[in-house]
Amino acid sequence: MERVDLQDITFDQAETLALVPGLKAKQLQNWNESGVIDSPNVGKGKKRLYSGLGVVGLRAMVRLVEFGIRPSEAAPLCNQVMERALALHDETPQAEGSSRPEFTVVAHMIDVYHRGYIYRFDDRHKMTIIQGDLGQLRLFLPENYHTIEVDLLIFKALNAIYMKLAGETPPEEPVVTGDNSQEALEIVNDSLAFKARLSAPRGREGTSNDEN
Numbered sequence: 001m002e003r004v005d006l007q008d009i010t011f012d013q014a015e016t017l018a019l020v021p022g023l024k025a026k027q028l029q030n031w032n033e034s035g036v037i038d039s040p041n042v043g044k045g046k047k048r049l050y051s052g053l054g055v056v057g058l059r060a061m062v063r064l065v066e067f068g069i070r071p072s073e074a075a076p077l078c079n080q081v082m083e084r085a086l087a088l089h090d091e092t093p094q095a096e097g098s099s100r101p102e103f104t105v106v107a108h109m110i111d112v113y114h115r116g117y118i119y120r121f122d123d124r125h126k127m128t129i130i131q132g133d134l135g136q137l138r139l140f141l142p143e144n145y146h147t148i149e150v151d152l153l154i155f156k157a158l159n160a161i162y163m164k165l166a167g168e169t170p171p172e173e174p175v176v177t178g179d180n181s182q183e184a185l186e187i188v189n190d191s192l193a194f195k196a197r198l199s200a201p202r203g204r205e206g207t208s209n210d211e212n
Contacts, residue, residue, distance in 0.1 A: 001100040001166060006056070006089055009165070010049035019160050020058045021172045022066070028058075036071040037061070056085045056157040063153065067118065067146050069125050077118065077127045084114060084129060085154045092155075100166045103155040113151040117141065 017023055031037045032048060037058070039048045050058070060081040064074035094101050105113065111132040118127045119142045129150055130137070160170035 001162065003089070003094075003101050004052065004165065006052035006086065006161075009052045009161075011052070011055065011164070012047060012049055015164065016050045016055060016058065019055045019157070019164060019170065020062060022062045023058060031061070031071055034071070036075050052161050053082050053085060055161060056154055057082045059153060059157045060148075063148060064118070064125075069118070073125045077116070077125065080127055080129055081116070081150055081154065084150055085157070088151060088154050089158060101158070101162045103158050105152060105155060113149070116148040116150045117145055118148065119145040 011019060013025065013028065017025060017028065032039060037054070039050050039054060042048060057078040060078045061071065061074050064077055065071060069077075088103075092103055114129050114131050115133075116127045116129045117134060118125055120126070121142075127148075128137075134141070156173060163170040
């Protein structure tokens with residue numbers, strides 16, 4: 001299977017809900033009616049359709065809302081994630097031996113992946129997406145912030161999309177490790193947790209949450 005244009009492929013509401021764990025039909029309807037999300041594609045019977053890129057954005061939206069961020073403030077942050085998704089989709093080599101595009105994470109190269117650091121600035125939430133840890137940049141962040149593993153979220157979304165297109169049923173959290181083993185997945189998760197602890201401000205509690 002060749003790669004597709006994420007902005008051209010579309011999914012109906014039922015397919016979209018299956019591709020976005022944690023998203024409810026009523027929630028999706030509310031976001032549409034309030035203009036928080038933009039889903040201009042309309043299918044038969046005036047039913048809304050959502051692009052592959054939109055699926056990535058919705059996965060990010062669900063995660064950000066879980067942090068307690070209002071949907072209206074989460075929307076521009078989701079746009080940042082979708083911009084990153086377009087680049088990552090085109091730049092990441094396809095896993096060898098796979099019959100469809102598959103995006104994997106290599107545990108020992110965890111520092112090359114991008115994270116989003118979410119904080120409040122001028123009474124609104126902002127997000128800075130950078131490669132690896134904050135390092136000295138955390139000195140310029142407020143005391144309270146969240147971290148989200150942007151590339152990992154995108155890889156999971158892309159894998160779910162391509163599994164769906166291939167006629168497979170995507171699991172809730174598509175495995176994204178190089179050898180698709182539970183052991184490798186645990187190594188990745190442990191590495192992410194360790195990196196998050198290093199990037200969190202020292203001596204402060206409740207200052208960061210991680211995307212696992």
